[in-house]
Amino acid sequence: MCLALPARVLTLLPDDLAVVELGGVSKEISVALVEEVVVGDYVIVHVGYALSKVDPAEAEKTLALFAEMSEAAQ
Amino acid sequence: MKYIDEFRDGKLARRIAAAIAAEARPDRRYALMEFCGGHTHAISRYGIEDLLPPAVRMIHGPGCPVCVLPIGRVDNAIAIARQPGVILCTYGDLLRVPGSKRVSLLKAKAAGADVRMVYSAADSLRIAQDNPDRQVVFFAIGFETTTPPTALVIRQAKAAELGNFSVFCNHVLTPAAITNILESPEVRELGTVPLDGFIGPAHVSTVIGSRPYEFFAEEYQKPVVIAGFEPLDVLQAILMLVRQLNEGRFEVENEFSRAVTRDGNRKAQALVADVFELRRIFEWRGLGMVPYSALAIKEEFAPWDAERRFEVETASVPDAKACECGAILRGLKKPADCRLFGTACTPESPMGSCMVSAEGACAAYWTYGRFRQVS
Numbered sequence: 001m002c003l004a005l006p007a008r009v010l011t012l013l014p015d016d017l018a019v020v021e022l023g024g025v026s027k028e029i030s031v032a033l034v035e036e037v038v039v040g041d042y043v044i045v046h047v048g049y050a051l052s053k054v055d056p057a058e059a060e061k062t063l064a065l066f067a068e069m070s071e072a073a074q
Numbered sequence: 075m076k077y078i079d080e081f082r083d084g085k086l087a088r089r090i091a092a093a094i095a096a097e098a099r100p101d102r103r104y105a106l107m108e109f110c111g112g113h114t115h116a117i118s119r120y121g122i123e124d125l126l127p128p129a130v131r132m133i134h135g136p137g138c139p140v141c142v143l144p145i146g147r148v149d150n151a152i153a154i155a156r157q158p159g160v161i162l163c164t165y166g167d168l169l170r171v172p173g174s175k176r177v178s179l180l181k182a183k184a185a186g187a188d189v190r191m192v193y194s195a196a197d198s199l200r201i202a203q204d205n206p207d208r209q210v211v212f213f214a215i216g217f218e219t220t221t222p223p224t225a226l227v228i229r230q231a232k233a234a235e236l237g238n239f240s241v242f243c244n245h246v247l248t249p250a251a252i253t254n255i256l257e258s259p260e261v262r263e264l265g266t267v268p269l270d271g272f273i274g275p276a277h278v279s280t281v282i283g284s285r286p287y288e289f290f291a292e293e294y295q296k297p298v299v300i301a302g303f304e305p306l307d308v309l310q311a312i313l314m315l316v317r318q319l320n321e322g323r324f325e326v327e328n329e330f331s332r333a334v335t336r337d338g339n340r341k342a343q344a345l346v347a348d349v350f351e352l353r354r355i356f357e358w359r360g361l362g363m364v365p366y367s368a369l370a371i372k373e374e375f376a377p378w379d380a381e382r383r384f385e386v387e388t389a390s391v392p393d394a395k396a397c398e399c400g401a402i403l404r405g406l407k408k409p410a411d412c413r414l415f416g417t418a419c420t421p422e423s424p425m426g427s428c429m430v431s432a433e434g435a436c437a438a439y440w441t442y443g444r445f446r447q448v449s
């Protein structure tokens with residue numbers, strides 16, 4: 001039950017609800033726990049609630065770090 | 075899928091694995107515990123252990139909420155579900171957990187109790203609104219990730235003055251469990267595998283942030299790397315831990331910076347602090363009694379607390395004799411060391427809780443065939 005994946009926010013609805021898309025499937029979730037969600041954000045969804053937003057710049061940095069750290073050893 | 079596929083790239087995985095193999099010194103030991111069941115699952119699913127050199131050993135921790143729920147609390151939930159007029163709602167994983175005499179919620183349901191599987195806490199609130207003449211109880215479990223949603227529905231029930239809804243709260247805390255693994259008296263009695271470093275949880279950390287782990291790094295001089303749940307995340311975290319150990323460092327590093335900050339999700343933390351308070355002690359399956367390791371509902375929300383409403387008393391019930399979940403949850407044994415593994419105990423018919431949830435070590439080993447390497 002701990003598995004959760006990043007999903008893209010498609011629409012914001014009243015009562016802190018939102019529709020998100022994950023692999024072509026859309027689903028209604030709550031964004032009540034996260035501050036300032038906008039359409040297009042990626043959020044980490046767990047048991048029907050967004051827990052945090054994905055920071056695109058940090059994701060890029062991590063991907064760059066994979067390449068860099070594995071290269072340093074070759 | 076964005077933020078998923080890039081973190082599963084096989085070529086890059088082999089390169090990171092090669093870096094780990096090149097940097098891990100064959101003459102020293104790297105015993106690394108992944109606390110979280112989500113990591114245990116990923117490690118089994120992607121065969122990460124097969125990519126590691128012999129000096130690096132993964133030890134599966136107790137971070138699976140279904141696995142650490144004590145049998146006494148399962149019995150409590152079953153007793154509540156059997157009361158006339160009650161609808162008991164819970165997450166799907168809990169339905170098959172065997173309680174005393176191997177009775178599960180699923181069996182209680184087959185015998186007539188109204189037990190319903192919900193996807194989220196909000197669903198259980200909706201069921202209460204739709205069934206005003208029934209008592210609806212949400213059987214809530216989980217670490218810091220599922221706690222904020224439970225807090226939210228309790229607040230919503232109070233605001234709506236919903237008289238037929240309550241929560242049976244079993245929320246537990248990650249830092250308390252890590253401390254227990256490192257220093258409980260049982261560890262001295264039973265012995266424990268030496269641990270050299272930790273992979274910190276992904277989603278728990280989105281809520282609590284990386285700050286709580288700073289204490290462990292400092293106090294126990296163990297490095298912690300918080301990692302995402304994708305295979306590259308896990309491999310990268312292992313490489314970062316190997317480097318810290320080689321360099322004699324013990325710091326908190328954050329591999330999952332795309333979703334975890336040092337402070338975490340303050341809005342969620344404030345909500346949890348508003349609704350819950352610490353229990354003085356709580357039983358964990360496999361770890362025993364752990365001080366200040368769980369949450370109870372505050373007095374202010376007493377009408378929505380199922381423990382008060384149904385006057386719940388919890389007995390401490392031992393595991394099935396041959397079940398090794400306790401030792402597995404402490405990292406002392408591997409699933410294949412249990413003689414019930416794959417014979418009397420399978421995901422279809424679990425004897426112990428480690429076989430129930432997909433994040434349990436036994437279920438993860440069974441599902442992805444990891445046991446074959448030892449047979």
Ligand code: SF4
Nearest residue numbers: 398399412419426436
């Ligand atoms: S295989 Fe089953 S009985 Fe054995 S430790 Fe795992 S859950 Fe317990």
